Amino acid sequence: MNYEQISQLELTHHSGAVGRRPVALVRAKGTRLWDSEGKEYIDCAAAQGWANVGHSHPVVLAAIQRQAETLVASQESSYNDQRALWMADMAAVFRASLGWTDCAVHPSNSGTEANEAALKFARFQTGRKGFVAASRGFHGRTMGSLSVTANKKYRDPFEPLIMPVTHVPYNNVEAAAAAIGDDTAAVIVEIVQGEGGVYPGETAYFQALRQLCTERGALLIVDEIQTGVGRTGRWLACEHHQLSPDIVTLGKSIGGGLPMGVTAWPKKLGLFESGTHGSTFGGGPLICAASRAVIEVMAEERLPERAAELGAWLLAELRGLRSGQVREVRGLGLMIGLELRGKVTPVLQQLMERGVWALPAGLNVLRLLPPLVIEQADLEQVIAVIRDVLK
Ligand code: PLP
Numbered sequence: 001m002n003y004e005q006i007s008q009l010e011l012t013h014h015s016g017a018v019g020r021r022p023v024a025l026v027r028a029k030g031t032r033l034w035d036s037e038g039k040e041y042i043d044c045a046a047a048q049g050w051a052n053v054g055h056s057h058p059v060v061l062a063a064i065q066r067q068a069e070t071l072v073a074s075q076e077s078s079y080n081d082q083r084a085l086w087m088a089d090m091a092a093v094f095r096a097s098l099g100w101t102d103c104a105v106h107p108s109n110s111g112t113e114a115n116e117a118a119l120k121f122a123r124f125q126t127g128r129k130g131f132v133a134a135s136r137g138f139h140g141r142t143m144g145s146l147s148v149t150a151n152k153k154y155r156d157p158f159e160p161l162i163m164p165v166t167h168v169p170y171n172n173v174e175a176a177a178a179a180i181g182d183d184t185a186a187v188i189v190e191i192v193q194g195e196g197g198v199y200p201g202e203t204a205y206f207q208a209l210r211q212l213c214t215e216r217g218a219l220l221i222v223d224e225i226q227t228g229v230g231r232t233g234r235w236l237a238c239e240h241h242q243l244s245p246d247i248v249t250l251g252k253s254i255g256g257g258l259p260m261g262v263t264a265w266p267k268k269l270g271l272f273e274s275g276t277h278g279s280t281f282g283g284g285p286l287i288c289a290a291s292r293a294v295i296e297v298m299a300e301e302r303l304p305e306r307a308a309e310l311g312a313w314l315l316a317e318l319r320g321l322r323s324g325q326v327r328e329v330r331g332l333g334l335m336i337g338l339e340l341r342g343k344v345t346p347v348l349q350q351l352m353e354r355g356v357w358a359l360p361a362g363l364n365v366l367r368l369l370p371p372l373v374i375e376q377a378d379l380e381q382v383i384a385v386i387r388d389v390l391k
Pocket of ligand 1: 138194
């Protein structure tokens with residue numbers, strides 16, 4: 001099918017929810033994407049942050065193929081070998097990254113569901129109702145996660161959302177201190193705000209949130225759906241700040257391209273009671289096998305270390321561009337934002353014309369989230385294209 005045929009057919013049945021670029025992507029491998037007309041792009045978006053190990057990594061593919069022939073989906077209410085092994089692998093990640101010796105790992109089907117589970121667990125354990133979240137924060141689009149998401153454009157058409165939620169300025173300890181009260185079940189925060197414009201938070205801020213939550217009996221949820229799985233140069237971005245939250249959520253790349261969310265916490269906080277949460281496909285064997293392969297590849301190919309090294313180099317190179325169109329370059333690891341003086345959409349379009357697929361973050365930030373397996377030579381090409389487009 002060509003672009004016209006594909007786009008017309010989609011538009012015929014489109015719900016209207018997510019706007020499309022005028023391109024039909026039909027194939028991907030490693031760090032490359034191809035459209036229906038055969039045009040090749042360097043993927044600087046890791047698809048939408050979910051391809052940290054690259055597209056169709058052979059280890060992930062082999063795991064999916066093997067498991068697809070054995071058992072694709074299973075009952076939540078029975079044990080399963082792949083889920084058991086995956087839980088142990090995930091627990092090992094949390095032990096190594098955060099020092100959690102004994103942790104509960106709840107699988108779901110997306111980032112927003114990982115946050116739903118975290119919010120429900122916080123209410124369930126604390127008996128409190130309220131949440132504190134950050135301005136510019138993004139946590140998903142289902143009703144609970146949307147309630148802690150800040151952007152009014154996403155929220156307003158769906159009010160009333162869950163209550164009470166207080167949004168306070170990011171990186172601002174006083175504002176957080178004023179907002180966390182006796183009825184706060186949890187504070188939810190990103191280590192680098194992704195959709196909100198690629199804003200890294202500061203160690204003093206996260207340490208203060210940790211202390212405030214501990215003192216006031218609220219749980220600290222860190223949403224690592226975009227920052228996790230090596231993206232910022234550590235397995236979890238919390239590690240940059242020696243931060244041990246109460247709950248961590250993962251999504252995107254943890255499923256290796258299959259839909260998965262993860263909500264994890266130290267078991268000393270307690271557990272859900274049977275029946276209080278769950279989903280039909282969460283923790284299915286196919287997805288768990290894919291996710292185990294991702295965890296293996298992350299270690300084998302030292303991808304967090306790679307993201308740290310390449311990310312520091314890329315950030316310095318982009319800061320050196322000195323284009324009049326760029327107001328600021330921010331980032332951590334291979335999560336980088338160029339805040340532009342004008343709108344990002346025409347820049348994205350020109351990058352696509354020159355074979356670079358990047359992301360926006362808000363109206364004026366160009367966001368780069370390449371797969372962590374990307375070669376430095378590819379990034380050199382990307383820098384050259386960005387320099388050319390921003391001339
Ligand atoms: N949280 C963060 C930080 C995200 O970046 C996203 C998605 O972009 C989500 C939550 C929602 O994840 P999903 O789109 O898988 O529901």
